[in-house]
Amino acid sequence: MSGCQKAARPLAQCLRSSQALCQSARAIRLFTRSSRLSEEAVTETASFTTTPIYDPEAVTSSKEEKKLMKTGVFPIGSRRRRAAIKTSENILFEQLPYQCFQEARKVLQADREEKLQLIAKERLRISNLIATDPKSINGGRKFKQVRLDSMRRHLEYLKIQADINDPLIKKRFEDGQGDMTKPIYRYLADRKWRDYQRKIIVQRIEQLAVVPDVLPFFEPTAEVRLAFRQKNVQPGEFVDSRISEVSARLKVQVFDKGERLVTVAVVDSDVPIVDKDWFASRCHYLAANIPLSPTETSLPLSKATEGQLIHPWLPAFAQKGSPYHRYTVFVLQQKPGQILDTATLKEKIKRDGFSMRRFVDRNNVTPIGMSIFRSIWDEGTAGVMQRAGIEGADIEFKRKKVVALKPKQKARGWEARHASDKYKSLRR
């Protein structure tokens, strides 16, 4: 601290304190009626004479910021950024005057034009192949179908390649504004999902043995996010029974185009059966013919209509002493045009002893997505069971004691010598 500052410090402190006093006085006076009235009058006159409307994107001085904050709007970003925005003319991203960037855009645009021509050509080829008689093609109808499939796949590939280098598309996707009806956004979303979320769900399928226990094989192709009310559930999470009392909300994102009907099934695969000393599965929810498309992702299970519903939501409950229960939520895609008859399914399918394998095989549906949560006995389970009218809250499962076949032998050797409590610390 320089000598000058040292000298000035008491003065500065004094000034500061006086300012604070002033402010405090003002704050106190605010509560009185007269001053408030006068302030109101002042604001009214101000609004009549000049109405300074500050842009939250371009406020730079602290005074203006304060005034803006008083109205309840907070300035956006840093002051430096706001100053930069204020001084710059709003140039579109594509027209930014950077030479290398503009040259790059030209290259990308030329490539896009090429790809568009290829797309047109491929479309023409496909239509020509459709028009030709399968008898004139070497290999017949089957070969024609194979060629058509591969050509369509190539067309999809070209469509994605035409747009994948567009920076604006990338930006829009990152902002979550992508239009899922377009193949490029679906492709990007799929890639993002496969990057992390799919790996997690695949790991859970393996760790929690969903694949041999519930289904013989399963490859997830759609993203399923699970939530109860406000609570998002991570795959495999233990969920409190009071939270899972209400039916789940699903968000299912499919990455292939078109509308389809899906069946949703929630299965508990760890129901203990005491008589057989075995575990079975139980259906906690089943609904069919629910429309789903890449843009309609929300799937609240409680909103299923009477015609769609087969079994309404049964709260997840794990009785005391039983190991944790795995509740798998499966989204099964029905074949195009296939509508399941819910009335007969209601009669046929019972909750207890529900087999996912059998359901998939009998009804010819394909599992596309899965989510899983776990449940264990907690303090709320008894209440949940009582409210849902489920009996057995008072039952506690205990392991059957296995009697050893070998008779117990008297301790010998080291064990016998160290049997007293003196060597307690040595014992295992």
Next chain:
Amino acid sequence: MAPSHNSIRQMVSPLLQSFRSLSLTSQNVLPSTSRFFTSSSTMSAKSDKKKSVDPRITLIRYHLQHTATPRPLKFSRTRALRHWTIHRAWMLARRKKLEAEELELQRMYQSMHNTMEVLRTMDEKDGLGRGKEAGRLYRVALEKKGIFGQGGVPIEYARLQTDTPGREAWDHSWTR
């Protein structure tokens, strides 16, 4: 019991104090110094083990925080997007160039192959390519006379081929 005990203590206390101070100092000096080395060394060893940082981490820190290390790239949103655009365009252009080069090589190879095929089946006298003279030009084209220089031999045959290397790998004293 207690009062008598107290009185005795009061009486003895000056003596005791002097003793205590003596004994304390002696205790303080001698055993503690002897204990100092052992206990402190073990203590410090333990704390060192706990506090010691992996030398690799130290090295990484040193190099990352060195003034000669360039700072990490930090781009704004639009600048990052511009960077990405340029990068994609560059990759695209480079791939196109490589593909074009490869195609050109393929074309050249195919053209040579076709030429040789024509030569092989050509017959100057009989147009059908069945006579004795069939493929004469092909054979002439494939003749390797003089490709190692006038009267030269390939380097593989410069030394007599043997099963094992010689006892002396190279005779340095040899002169023509």
